[in-house]
Amino acid sequence: MGEGANSLFPNYGSRYGLTFVKGEGSRLWDEQGKEYLDLMSGIAVTNLGHVPKQVTERLKAQIDQLWHTSNLFHIPNQEKLAQLLTANSCGDAVFFCNSGAEANEAAIKLARRYFNKVLGKPEQYEIITFQQSFHGRTLATLTATGQDKVKDGFAPLPEGFVFAPYNDAEALKQLIGPKTCAIMLEMVQGEGGVNRAEPEFIKQVTALCEQHGLLLIIDEIQTGIGRTGKLFAYEHYGIQPDIFTLAKGLGSGMPIGAMVGKEKLREAFSAGSHGSTFGGNYLSTTAGVATLETILNEKLSERAAEMGDYIVNELSKQLADNPLVKEVRGLGLLIGIECTQPVADLVTTLQEQAVLVISAGPNVIRLAPSLLITKEDVDRGISVIRSVLSKQAAAAVQ
Known part of the structure; x- marks a missing residue:
């Protein structure tokens, strides 16, 4: 623990007793020079591995040129990244921010404002989300999250969110009412336990949105940018959401978030309706362009599916x-x-064996390695995981 640790709020609890000083690919090194195999990628962020050359070179060049001017001016790589995202998705317009929570906050605001200002239906502002979901830590996004633990102590929470059981279309139907404007969900609940949406469930969700004139919002913060074997997880289901959100893997570790929406929604985010001082800045969008181009050019989504x-x-x-x-x-x-x-x-024991993983809820070990991880590293990680779990199982029966 560094000397300045006591100057920080203790909101992250007791951090792991590790301090990393170097990273490369799927490897991290601590202060003592010990090497670790990284199977968590900074919580599904470093999709190209640590300090990827494709991103580093462009960032270094940008750092020597310009860092910040604000969104009062054109930012070329912001426009280029938006074009890359829309050309490779079902979306037509992009709003850039600094995190996944901000991207989801923007999606919530856009849905409400579309119904209020464009459709003239201000009474429709309610968004249905799902139990065990996770959408962020802002006041609106933690309220949208289907886990009570993130809401402790923050009452009164803003109204406008109701929760359905995941993969239960019949329960979802019962919650749609005169106030409903959108349904928001993850294709894979990452923080909730790596729970996949069932294809039939998604088929019924999209049918309900069409039947009732609702917006479909897909939270791709953790699943987007190639991680699930498609560039975006919604592609596995053959659907086209009205809005989807991105962050983690988009900038290879540089803070960036994005909300992507359909053309019909453009009018709802008219001039002055929303903004961000740092959103889409020179450095984050430079990293985003380099990251996305690499994933597209090297077909890393397909590689992620196979691996x-x-x-x-x-x-x-x-x-x-x-x-x-x-x-x-x-x-x-x-x-x-x-x-x-x-x-x-078990997560701590694996760390002691120089393999980094993360939990997803209390009982699930989550793996989210780099999309470029080698088979040799995968086999090494699997061997250590098998050994640790075998020893734990043996100890449990003694």
Whole structure:
């Protein structure tokens, strides 16, 4: 722990006893020079690995030129990144911000303002989200989140959100009413336990949106930018959301968020309706362009699909006889190992074995490695995970 740690608010609790000083690809090194295999990518952020050359070179060039002018002026790479996103998605217009929470906040504001100002239906402002979802830490996005733990102590919460059970279309139908304007969900609930949306459920969600004239908002903060085996997770389901949001993997670690929407929504975000001082700045969009071009040019979404299938199959096979493991599931390189007990101690033990993973809820070990991770590194990680879980299972029966 550094000397300045006591100058920080303790909102992150007791951090892991590690301080990293260098990163490259799927490797991190701590202050003592110990090398770690990174299977969490800074919570699904460093999709190209740590300090990727494709991004570093462009960032260095931009740093020597210009950092900030504000959105009162044209920012060429902001426009280029927006064009890349719309050309490779179902969206038509982009708003840039600094984080996933801000992107989801923008999506919530856009949905409300579209119904209020464009459709002339101010009474329709309610958004249906789902239990075990996670949408951010701003006051609106934590209220939209389907987990009570993030809301503790922040009452009164803003009205306008109701919650349905995930993958339950019948329950969802019952919640749609005269106030409903949108349905917001993740294709894979990352923080909620790596829970995948069922295809039939998504089919019914889209049908309900069409039937009732609702907007469909897809939170792609964790699943977007190639992680699930498609550039965007909604593509697995053959749908076109009205709005989708991005952040984590878009900037290779540079703070950036994006909200992408359909043409019909453009009028709702008229001049002065929303903004961000730092959103879409020179550095973040330079990183975004370099990251997205690399993923597209090197077909890394396809690589993530292949490597993800390999990891799930190998883990399922090698952990099949382990009574501690309930299920291995995932989509692309967003993978969960559900256990029969809390996994916090297992995450720490894996760190001690120089393998970095993260939890997804109390009982799920989450893997979110770089899209460029090698098979050799994958096999090494699987071997360590198998060994740690085997020892834990053996200890449990003694």
